[in-house]
Amino acid sequence: MTTILLLIVAYLLGSIPSGLWIGKFFFHKNLQDYGSGNIGTTNTFRILGKKAGSVVFILDLLKGTLATLLPLMFGIETVSPALFGLFAVLGHTFSIFNHFKGGKAVATAAGFLLGYSPWFVVLLGIIFIIAFYLTSMVSFASVLGAACAGILVLILPSLHLILTSYDWVFTVIMFFLACFIIFRHRENITRIRNKSENVFNFGLNLTHQKHNI
Structure with a gap:
């Protein structure tokens, strides 16, 4: 019973729509009405600025960290602990506080x-930063x-590096989340292929997408 309750707590933690609430309470803007309509970090940067x-x-x-440590x-x-992390990610993506909509995880x-x-x-994170610098795209780096x-x-x-042994629950969850995140970015992938993806005014923009930030 304790495990089930904590999994619910993990989901509820993940469900907290940070961008949506900060936009509404401090900037009087609903992020879902601006930019990409996403309530995650990238659209918050785009609409509300760097601090927000x-x-x-x-x-x-x-x-996500707190849920995993429960x-x-x-x-x-x-x-x-990976199962608790998964519930937080699912909460973030399908938030009970936002009509089961959310960010890209x-x-x-x-x-x-x-x-x-x-x-x-x-x-x-190192891979992300390098990719972001080369392409200027958070979506590509993600x-x-x-x-x-x-x-x-x-x-x-298998190399006993960083992850020193197989936790098959973690392995399956990570493989699922990798596919899930890529799927959530399918519209971004289409725009990247069409060279029409929004980019930050940072880095090299090697694929020559249109500038937005």
């Missing part, structure tokens, strides 16, 4: 990884990071 975007990123990250806090050893998934394997999220996560979770344990 940074706050939303941190909050979305931390709710079993450690309450002494639950029979269920993988990247920041909260990173928070889940931060709680489960900090060095793994550091490695993926898709590449997700794809690398899905591959590395299979490779690193």
Whole structure:
């Protein structure tokens, strides 16, 4: 019973729509009516600015981390922490506080990884930053990071690097989340192929997408 209750708590933590609430309460704007209509970090940066975007990123990250640490806090050893992280990511994407709509899961998934394997999220963060600098696109960096996560979770344990052994629950969840994040970015992928994706005014924009920020 305790495990079930904590999984519900993990989902509710993930469901907190940080960008939506900050936009409404502090800027009197509904992010769903602006830009991409997404309530995650990227659209918050675009519509509300760097400070608000940074706050939303941190909050979305931390709710994934906190959810993943719930079993450690309450002494639950029979269920993988990865399952709690998954529930937070699903909450973020299908928020009960926002008609079961939400963000694209990247920041909260990173928070889940931060709680489960900090060095793994550091490695993926390096990949993300390099990809972002080369392309100026958060979407491309997110898709590449997700794809690398899905591959590395299979490779690193065999090499005893960072992930020193296989946790098959974690492996399956990570592979699912990698595919899920890529699927959530399918419209971005189409725009990238058409060279019409929005980019930040940062980095090299090697694929020559149109500028937006």
